[in-house]
Amino acid sequence: MTLQTLGFIGLGVMGEPMCANLAAKSGARVLCHDLDAAPMRRLAERGAVPADSLRALAHEASVVFLCLASAQAAESVVEALAEAWQGSGGVRTVVDMGTTSVLATRRMAERLAQAGHRFVDAPVARMPAAAIAGTLSIMAGGTAEDVSALMPHFRCMGSDITHCGGTGAGQVVKILHNTVLFEAVQSLAEAMAVARAHGVDGAVLLDAIELGSADSRAARVQGREALLPRHYPEGRFATRYALKDVSLALELAQAVGLEAAMARETASTLRRTIDAGWGDRYYPALYELVSAAPPRDAAND
Structure with missing residues (x-):
């Protein structure tokens, strides 16, 4: 069986420990990427694999988690992922774990759907200590099928996962x-x-x-x-x-x-x-x- 490859983009105060837990607990190969090299170096010591570029991460990952500071950053990354996946075959999934406007969330979901890919919004609550401990509260929006498929990964990062409804409901x-x-x-x-x-x-x-x-x-x-x-x-x-x-x-x-x-x-x-x-x-x-x-x-x- 081929080992699944996951991607994680955005390694800030919350994203870095979330990625660390995903690498430690998921059983998958986890690629990580951030504009700051320091968290990538730290995560390399904890089992994640730094990706030199977003395109390099996109080439390998079938599921990509985002934890970015703004809707603009998330939309820019989603556009770059969609372009990188063009003509590559296979269905990929993007999971936005930042807090993003509902309008931007639906635009990203539509952009990926047009390219044949999936999108789930799954913002998180609780303190940085919970991100470190893997006990975040995760609020997911998307189809029941997509959210169910992501549950094993969510449980690496959170202790309470709520499926809130369709696209945008998590936000x-x-x-x-x-x-x-x-x-x-x-x-x-x-x-x-x-x-x-x-x-x-x-x-x-x-x-x-x-x-x-x-x-x-x-x-x-x-x-x-x-x-x-x-x-x-x-x-x-x-x-x-x-x-x-x-x-x-x-x-x-x-x-x-x-x-x-x-x-x-x-x-x-x-x-x-x-x-x-x-x-x-x-x-x-x-x-x-x-x-x-x-x-x-x-x-x-």
């Missing part, structure tokens, strides 16, 4: 999931700012929230790890990425005539946080914009 669910989280973190930030302004310790507030009906993962993770200590490290999910996702949610709402007032307010706060110099910091930095406390200097933090 809809992921975008809305993130937006609900960002809205919750803004709500927590506002509550903490008010509590502190009235002389109540933030830790006391979180203790009470966690004992009551308002308990949430946001309180126990973003609340404890970021809002309470006012700690917003680089390398975590940045404010500019949070704004991108909420903006995508607003596009979805606008398309069906919904106002989405909470998402609109959160987008405004994130935008002001970026303007204040916190764009590359962990997005709970929005606390610095809603807090009654004197703002901290992002440049010197």
Whole structure:
């Protein structure tokens, strides 16, 4: 039996450990490619095979996973893959594991379908630690047949895989999931700012929230790890990425005539946080914009 060859393009904070888990657990030969050579070198030590070019990866891989930072990058790579596969014979599959607009997702699916290939959107949720541990939540959109065929690979990277519906449904669910989280973190930030302004310790507030009906993962993770200590490290999910996702949610709402007032307010706060110099910091930095406390200097933090 011929060993299946997989490809993985986009080796950032999430993509690198996801590719490492795929190489370690899938039993397949895994080619990897990124514009930065450093993660390719690290992955070579963990069983993946660096590909010098996207075309070289496309020539060998029957399934290609993408984890890219923007819709523009994903569409550019999909176009390059479609061109590389032209006349090669056989059906290939592209799996977009980044967070991408639904319109771009459907354009990529249509482009590949016209060339006789398959497309699945499968964005992920949870922290970089979950990417390392292989315990991501994966939200897949595509045909039941295509998603089922990919399940063994998804289980190398995630512990919870949800088939959300047809093409684009994975992106809809992921975008809305993130937006609900960002809205919750803004709500927590506002509550903490008010509590502190009235002389109540933030830790006391979180203790009470966690004992009551308002308990949430946001309180126990973003609340404890970021809002309470006012700690917003680089390398975590940045404010500019949070704004991108909420903006995508607003596009979805606008398309069906919904106002989405909470998402609109959160987008405004994130935008002001970026303007204040916190764009590359962990997005709970929005606390610095809603807090009654004197703002901290992002440049010197």
